[in-house]
Amino acid sequence: MKKNKMVNLKINNQPVSVPEGSTVLQAAEKLNIHIPTLCNHDDLCVAGNCRVCVVEHKGARTLLAGCATPAAEGMDIMTNSLKVRNARKHVVELLLSEHRADCTKCYRNQNCELQELANEYSFGDHIFLDLVGDHEAMIDDASCAIIKDDSKCIRCQRCVRTCSQLQKVSAIAVSGKGSEMKISTFHDRPISHVVCTNCGQCVNRCPTGALTEKNYIDSVWDAIYDSGKHVVVQTAPAVRVALGEELGYDPGERVTGKMVTALKQLGFDSVLDTDFTADLTIMEEGTELLTRLKKALVEQDKETALPMTTSCSPGWVKFIEHKFPEFLPNVSTCKSPQQMFGALAKTYYADNRGVDPENIVSVSIMPCTAKKFEANRPEMRDSGYKDVDYVLTTREFAVMIKQAGIDFRTLEPSGYDSLMGDSTGAGVIFGATGGVMEAAIRTAYEIVTGKPVPFDNLNITPVRGMEGVKEASLKIEGCLKEWSFLEGVELKTAIAHGLTNANKVMTAVRNGEADYHFIEIMACPGGCIGGGGQPIPTNMTIRQSRIDAIYEEDMSLPIRKSHENPEVQAIYKDFLGEPNGHKSHELLHTHYIERVPY
Amino acid sequence: MMETKKISKVDLIFEDIDPREILTRVKGMSATEIIEEVLESGLKGRGGAGFPTGMKWKFCSEEKEKDKYIVCNADEGEPGTFKDREILDRVAQKVYAGMTIAGKAVGAQTGIVYLRGEYKFLLPQLRAELEKFHKMIHELGFDFRIDFRIGSGAYICGEESALFESIEGRRGEPRNKPPYPTSSGLFGKPTSINNVETLVNSVIILKYGSEFYKKMGTQFSTGAKVFSVSGDTPKPGIYELELGMSLLEFVNEFGDGDTKAVQVGGAAGFCVPRKLFASTVIGFEGVPTGGSMKLFNSSRSMYNVLHNYLDFFNEESCGQCTPCRVGCQQLLKGVESVKRGESKSTYIDELVKLAATMKVASKCGLGQSVGNAFNSIVENFREEIIY
């Protein structure tokens, strides 16, 4: 392998040596010299358009964008000269002049990159004229998931790069030029009426409050304070490994027990776990997969769609509805864990607790903005009511904790309430890319062979990790009699996270270049731990910390296989009958809709 | 004291010559010989930035890639410039010949003419000429083909890297530099992008030799240049003049006797007031121009002139970078606000500082040049702007 050539340069008179191809910004980082940035984001390609990171290269006619300029031999860079400070101050002032700085009313107050820069570079009177026009006309709040407020947009195009590169969706793009330039949609339609998957990755990368989730905090408070309502809450697996970041912990801290206590203190009537329905999903989806395999392999049924793909990521579901509608029969009919939970909360749970489902308000805490859209899909009313009433992101949940004056750090951990509160390690790992696959294999393999999966500690490492597309195959041997048709079959799987990778896998399937049986797809990079509703910032390192925490949580639990979850066993015995049975089909399965590709 | 020349009209660009003869000779030359000749001539790009053409070709020729491109920049969007249209209309074969020479020099087999959308009407005639030309160079044994791409009416697409983006089917937004086009241009391949007129100049140089060429113009601005003369002049039109004359000479020739200022180089250029006519050299050592020369007489309101330019930039900025997108709006709204008496007259000084920031902090030549017109007009006509 070619050895990386090093280049030597000086920054603020300090010598530094970096591998060829590094940027000036990276060279400065190596010296612990901070250059402010705005349009730059670790997950995205370089844009170099905000010009906040300008630096002076002695002798050069213009300043250089630190993020976009390759470090070169002999450079003499100043990051804080008078020329740089003056320019940077102007840039920040200009951004402030096109931004509606209603900080105290803004959802991103105190976690806003523009605000931070303003604190450093702009105090006292603003230099320039205010350019924000009629801001009411600039807000698109028609979507139940994502609000776009152009009056707060500073045109850094992080969202555009996210949507096109990371997600291959391109729901938002730049339109117009000069003073008319803005971030827009197809024909400037509302976000709710274009190809947007509601994944919220743009929200997570927006430096200001221009893109936010629609927040339902007040509606949830209203329900809690309404004594006639019985408010149940479910928490997704990925929330427990990220919530801490909003409350002053380092990334990767597991706060499950304290989180449950906080929810109880907020006044929820019952604190339950989405992990429970994650385990249920494994039972339903695993059975569905085995049934499809049987139909295809034994009955040679040409109608049976394989590969089967997962359906628990609502961003992915909307993506395939828009972009690969011919493959909708391949999507598992299982509802996502959130929606299974919702349907059961107003039936099974209501019956059991003797509460009129009419009076149940079902809230879910999710790492995800697409879940808000999912909860509002017209199909999601199989209980006879809206199955999930309100979806809050991890961020909104943290706001409630702060509003309630809870001192999170000093909380005593507690456990989930019963009936739908038992979780297994298999349910927990749903939060990480590869997790659904791992959980499914842990259970399906054991159903088929009667033996645990042949991996150390049940850890199916080939399906783990941050690679965009992972492939794994498992030879099934020693089948029980009723599964003998699977004897010797090599189960081929693929796992993709981030919609660009999903697009890759589906394109391969469409072109007949892949012969998978089962594909796990999560819309967000890293899986749900990197969801659009997670704490800001999220980046590669932070995603990795959250994933590590997910697997720690898995290892810490006494039960690590979905089919061993006692509450899951109980619900089949008392209510559902059997996986994929009549009742399951009524409550836990759904169908999809073909949508236009733009 | 800078060297200035008397005004001197020449007729080289539009001269009717047979490109076959020159190309036959070029066929026998090595790439190095061509580049040496062009370097020696001192030719600098006629598209505005004034980069030495020989150097550009040299850098591009040194790249190891197999696929390279020659792009002819015929986007001509600078207000008050119409010389490239005239060249394409009258001597297209010479433009193609220049591209072929450049192709031989840098080792490219493909040439693309990026034609301004408004010039589409020329296309049938240009294609007919091209067909003849392709036949000829095929006979001469050149392995080179030229094709057209049509712009869509944005000024910014004349900026080289935005032009590449546009050809590649994306929004015309300038790229970060480096990398420069000579190492990574169109489709990421080494590219020499040259203005229409620059390419024709290379033909002139190879026909008459660099010695002849250097005799025209000055040490820093060799050769002649096509000027588009407009504004308050009795003689608007296209003129080919040696570089290096003083602006006074120019105004004496083209003015109406009442010229108070000349905008040299279009919206991106400088406004020179009467008191500086004598000391201003038109050329790379003085005030460079892509060709636009617009004269203003005393009946003109310089506020309106400035306002027009700012309007133009406000619309034509691609909008991607902060200093230019927001800066242009602030300059425009700022002078309006001062004019209306809503902002103090000293606010103009803040705007001058802002224009200076735009010059050093903008991503591309557009934002970097807004301050030229702004500061030169405000400095020289402050009263007209404020009151």
Ligand SMILES: Cc1cc2nc3c(=O)[nH]c(=O)nc-3n(C[C@H](O)[C@H](O)[C@H](O)COP(=O)(O)O)c2cc1C
């Ligand atoms: C905003 C902007 C617009 C430009 N428009 C043109 C143009 O219309 N024609 C042109 O030849 N060069 C134009 N240029 C200059 C090109 O970027 C480039 O420098 C030129 O095509 C190089 O050719 P030359 O070396 O022969 O001048 C423009 C530059 C900027 C910044």
Ligand code: SF4
């Ligand atoms: S300077 Fe203006 S035209 Fe150039 S990149 Fe910036 S916004 Fe676009």
